[in-house]
Amino acid sequence: MTQLNNLLLVDDDLTFLNILQQAFKYRDITTEQAQTPEQAVQLMQQKAFEYAVVDLNIDGQSGLNLLSELLSLQPDCKILILTGYASVATAVEAMRLGAVNYLCKPANIDDIIQAFSPQADHQASPPSTEQEETFQAMSVKRLEWEHIQKVLMENDGNISATAQALNMHRRTLQRKLQKRPVDK
Known part of the structure; x- marks a missing residue:
């Protein structure tokens, strides 16, 4: 430790x-x-x-x-x-x-x-066959959350610019951002 x-x-x-x-x-x-x-x-x-x-x-x-x-x-x-x-x-x-x-x-x-820990970023190992078999794709809601976060980062956290880039009303975007992200 x-x-x-x-x-x-x-x-x-x-x-x-x-x-x-x-x-x-x-x-x-x-x-x-x-x-x-x-x-x-x-x-x-x-x-x-x-x-x-x-x-x-x-x-x-x-x-x-x-x-x-x-x-x-x-x-x-x-x-x-x-x-x-x-x-x-x-x-x-x-x-x-x-x-x-x-x-x-x-x-x-x-x-x-x-x-x-210095090892924390070096502990990742290549996925084994068992890990590859258990892979689950993200849900549509999770993908939406990830995409919104990506566009929000690209717009330096500006809600109005992000809403415009996503072709979404600003209030709708604000409601989506207030919700906790969904699991997978």
Whole structure:
């Protein structure tokens, strides 16, 4: 297991932050917490962090934008994106921007610590025959969710531009985005 030190937790949900902080404290891992991107940037300017856990959606703002800003301040910081609204598009974009890993909520402390492990990104093995036989295609609803997320990323999170690109009314798009993504 990776030994974490100097960990920054960024999420707009104070209860979730406190639970995470207590769980890390139980493992003798010191953390700092921020509820807004501005607080996170301010903490990064004041102190060196080796690791950070950043929520993808922080009070309506993109954690991906914060990821870039934090890495510009401290390029050696290993940042994990944690989200309750996972999509392939945001996972790919997070990794492209420099995140070391991407986890879906709910994730326990062991999952988070393991995600920071140097072996975490090298543990993927080529699919075996058994894995290939159990492959299931995504549902139409999941494909729609993934496509919306991709177009939303291409339009820098702009709802109006995304709705126009998808030939969809803006309110319809907003309703679809408020729903949690469907499994497979």
